[in-house]
Amino acid sequence: MADIVLYTNPMSRGRVARWMLEEVGVPYDVVYLTYGEAGMGGAEYRAINPMGKVPAIRHNGETVTETAAICAYLADAFPEAGLAPEPGHRGAFYRWLFFGAGCIDPAVIAKALDFQVPPEREAAAGFGSFQRTFDTLEAALSAGPYLAGDKFTAADLYVGAQLNWGMGFNIIEPRPVFKDYAGRLTARDAYKRASALDDAAMKASSAE
Structure with a gap:
């Protein structure tokens, strides 16, 4: 099992998080969620994101929601990918x-x-x-x-x-x-x- 799990739907902003993960180039698992109570609105996923929306990621015990935050987090977590300037120049x-x-x-x-x-x-x-x-x-x-x-x-x-x-x-x-x-x-x-x-x-x- 990969260290990163992406919660997404292919017709959502989750596509942006997927692109970011592909740029980072590390293995990740994907959990696809449907819209509505059977998926994003269900209790299991709302324990991850109470907003009941995707994307979200889990990485080493950290949960990150909001697409811009996911992009910023992954750029920091994997600096070798070169997706953010050096600290102090951001x-x-x-x-x-x-x-x-x-x-x-x-x-x-x-x-x-x-x-x-x-x-x-x-x-x-x-x-x-x-x-x-x-x-x-x-x-x-x-x-x-x-x-x-x-x-x-x-x-x-x-x-x-x-x-x-x-x-x-x-x-x-x-x-x-x-x-x-x-x-x-x-x-x-x-x-x-x-x-x-x-x-x-x-x-x-x-x-x-």
Whole structure:
């Protein structure tokens, strides 16, 4: 049995955690969970994550939930993978990793659900506005190949996964800099392996 267990569903943000694990390159076991009381909502899984959602990981007695936290944890736990800058040089890394969680994710979901923040209340919303969020991201990506310097990190993985998903569902405008960035990230071998594994799991689930 591997030291890491991933709790996921192939039609969820668990795909991001799977990609991160493939980048780390260590063995892991997978527990697939369905939506609803028989899976994520059941007592057994809610003992792991009371929110009743995936992904989550277990590693050496530690439980980690929330996709951005999983990415940060794995980058720290396996420094040999080179998915985070050296300690003391992680300002941009943490900034953009949690910009993904605090701004991109809620902005995308708000738009997908057709939830409009009134302009006079934008200061109360963590992401301000959808337009400002993605203008800010575009400026950052225009300045260099990656968000935390000239090397791919877990921050790129997390933000890139969100961009790729949002553009795929026509929620995020496919600006040239976004398309170029997402294209470089999805060309990575670890992304291809993770996608193939999750796509196979989706196919197997639909055949049941």
